[in-house]
Amino acid sequence: MSLRRLLAALATAAVTLSAGAASAQSSAFLVSTDWLEKNLDNAKVRVVEVSVNPGLFERGHIPGAVNVNWHTDLVDVVSRDIAPPPQFQALLKNAGINQDTTTVLYGDNNNWFAAWGAWIFDIYGIENVKLLDGGRKKWEAENRPLSPVAKIHAAGNAQVKTANAALRAKLPDVLAVARKEKDAVLVDIRSADEYNGKVFAPNGVPELAVRAGHVPGAVNVTWSKLVAEDGTFKSVDELKAIYQAVGVDGSKPVITYCRIGERSSHSWFALKKLLGYDVRNYDGSWTEYGNSVGAPISNPAGTVWGKT
Template sequence: MLQSPLVSTDWLSEKLDDQNIVILDASWHMPATSRKAGEEFKQHHIPGARFFDIDAVCDASEPFPHTVPTVDIFEQAVSALGVTNEDTVVVYDDSDVKSSGRVWWLFRLMGHTQVYVLNGGLKKWLADGKPISTDTSSYTPSSYKASFQPTLFKSKEDMLAISNTKSAQIVDARGASRFYGCEAEPRPGLRAGHIPGSLNLPFSELYREDGTIKSKQQLTDILADRAIDLNSPIVTSCGSGVTACNLALAFAELGKWDTAIYDGSWTEWGSLHDFPIETE
């Protein structure tokens, strides 16, 4: 197993013919952008990549977007993509919200440890002159078996207890204006603010202009500035459980692999009018 959750464009380009590596395009876009990730995938993608739709691989019985799927749903979807338990999975995206982190975390939540994110995503891949394809991959369905890891997942009840007891650091990946309630939420009907006791670390601060994650020293300095302690338990949150996973990815790059995600995030918490909020 690699010591980092990231792989480089050079590393992946040398492995394109490796039958034990599965490449997943996990692009996802905020609804207001009008971008259609599935359609963009058909127009261009890394050779051999398969499209993983986080809005389809979810528990649709829940009222919130892309809720974590049940084990059965995940197994069926991943089997249909031809992924086996023995495969090394490399996830990338072409998304402003770095959605590959969500699928990286989702595989880890389901017990798959051999999963990595392409550092810089499709943007860096193209900038580095790597090959691109419009071909649709053919693959044989598998019989994937998941093993849910409950320590990586937090519910609203968990978060209320953590907020009350301060048993873990809650780190919110949204921008500061949303965190402090100065900007209206993009989803209608949500209150503005944050979970009491949360710290704010906008996910965008973790990335360089070329889309790659900042150096370990830069990340360490950012966490020190925000008083985030990697030696203590951490749960990350965001708008709908996508960008929170970027924080977990960066923490893993620094050696912390046990960050949990609040799946419902602010879409859920902000809609619960009997749950407390802060704006300071």
């Protein structure tokens, strides 16, 4: 074989191995609608719906799925915090999730709250948790089966572990980066109008901050750039290119944030699970940061609360 042909063969092999590694990385944390439909009767697979719009689960859900309410089941309803260990332990038990269960989460709004659920599962050390790629949107678009009947499962035996603080950023962490006391990349995944301070929040949402803009130094990569038309995540190579365009290449720790933490958990999933970067989700997000006295803010649009 000539040197030229040898080099060409090696290049082809490298591309094949790279594509295989990317595919394996994705399949480790995502399942397709086709795979899930074929595994609905698998006793070791538990499907969990985490949607935001009320009544969706009751009108029809993936057969055998368990309903988890983000507003009550995955948070402490009094304090501004994630569900405490005893509460999450009870959720696992009631959902019938065992130590050897493959848990598949899905939901509406392109899996925003399902990704939040995956983040909570990861924080508490529950293994073999995946997202249904495309969520409800793709499942319904393909006319796959839905059931209005809620199934009761036998109690699960999965055990929560000590919360992994390395997956969660808090206000002092973000302030340290904003003040250049720590070296990390802040990724604001909100819309351009939110990021630039033109609006305080999307229309109709109840959770607000009294200041507009973004954390100084944060780059804006809207969550919607990460998904295809059918709601599935773009390829690993496409995701890398999107983030590399704004200087996010995995060489530094990353902190994602949005308004209340749900959209940013979707980006956290892409960066952490699909790209393998060191990423924390700041669930306090703009409703905490934008209401914090003295926190530095970049507000290009100059919008001020109460000024018309």
